[in-house]
Every structure is written in structure tokens, then in C-alpha cells.
Amino acid sequence: EPEVTQTPSHQVTQMGQEVILRCVPISNHLYFYWYRQILGQKVEFLVSFYNNEISEKSEIFDDQFSVERPDGSNFTLKIRSTKLEDSAMYFCASWEAQGGPGNTIYFGEGSWLTVV
């Protein structure tokens, strides 16, 4: 079964540093997402990306965050000037955006970010 892959699986960073989380979505999918899950809390939507631009973003996704698709396969989330409260699991997801089984949004295994 095709899968979404994320790197790194875990990253520890100093407060104030920049972090880039990487994702390889499923190849024929059209929409890509980043979600965040603070420990013990629910999964929160950050941003969706379609046709090489942001489709929608939440209020969490402020100027500290950016996304890009630098090539045909990778999808990245950049977090500038990290804060302690950015510590969370970050999930990448992708969606084929067609009917039937394509309705499923598939998630990667997540990237744990710890800001110290």
C-alpha cells in the first residue's frame, strides 16, 4: 500500500532555531497537509496545499510557518524561530481528491519536534 513518509521521525532543537520537516506524499495525490498534535491533545489542522500554493490555513499557521514543494516529490514545513510551545507531533497527510477509496486522507508516521 502506498504511504506518506516523513523525516525526521524525531528532532530536538534549541528555542529560536529554524526547523524543516520533510514529507513525501503519495505520488498521485493532489492535496497535501500539515497537522499538529500537542502531546495528549487532539490533532489540529495547520495548512493545506494544492497546485503549488496554500489552499487553506488555520489561525495557528502564522508567519512563523511556511510550506513549499521544492521539487515534484517533497513537501516541507518550515518553522522559524521555534518556541517551546511548538513542541508537538507534526503529521503530513495527502489526499487523492477523487471519489471512492480516494476519499481517504493518508497520514505519515509523524515527526516529533521537541523544542528545548
Place this chain on the structure above:
Amino acid sequence: AQKITQTQPGMFVQEKEAVTLDCTYDTSDPSYGLFWYKQPSSGEMIFLIYQGSYDQQNATEGRYSLNFQKARKSANLVISASQLGDSAMYFCAMREGNNQGGKLIFGQGTELSVKP
């Protein structure tokens, strides 16, 4: 207002018994999709089952079934013949049809513990 509500923070079930995890949703969009994901302690989000708002029959996937009651706006997950490996966090999520970007809105989750 919460769009997805899971009222059971934690549930216990005896191995081999069936268990129902509750989920209610709120939307005015006639077209929507409902999802259940499993999150084991390792953190990944595993897709379990999908129900479309226009689907005439309740979705089933192996031991998982979705008790979809549209008028009551509920989409409860039923796990039959529980196994120890079913112990995990379970999230209900919704995608509204009028959201072209297809983002998922998650509930707070239910932690299921299966007792031997």
C-alpha cells in the same frame, strides 16, 4: 462550537468483547465524510474506516463497523472481538464537502484499553 465531539475520554473493554466508541458531529453541509483513525502509543495515525454522508449502508472494514445515524448526526465506531492490539487512541474526524481543500476536523479522541 465543536464540530466533532467524542464524549468518552477513556473506555475499557474485555478482550474478545465488542466496544462502541461514540462520535457526534455538527455540520450544515449535506455532503461530508466521516473518518475514524487509530493512534497507537507509537504515534502514527492509522486510517480505519470511512463513511460518506450519502452512503446508504453503514461502512464495514473487517472487525470495524461504523454505526451511522444521519438524523442523529452520530457516527459511532464499533470494534468487534476486541484484541489487545486494539488498545490505542481513536479519533473521529469529518471532512465537509463545501471545503474544497478537504481538510479533516478531529474530535478530542477516546483512549481505548483492552483488558486480557
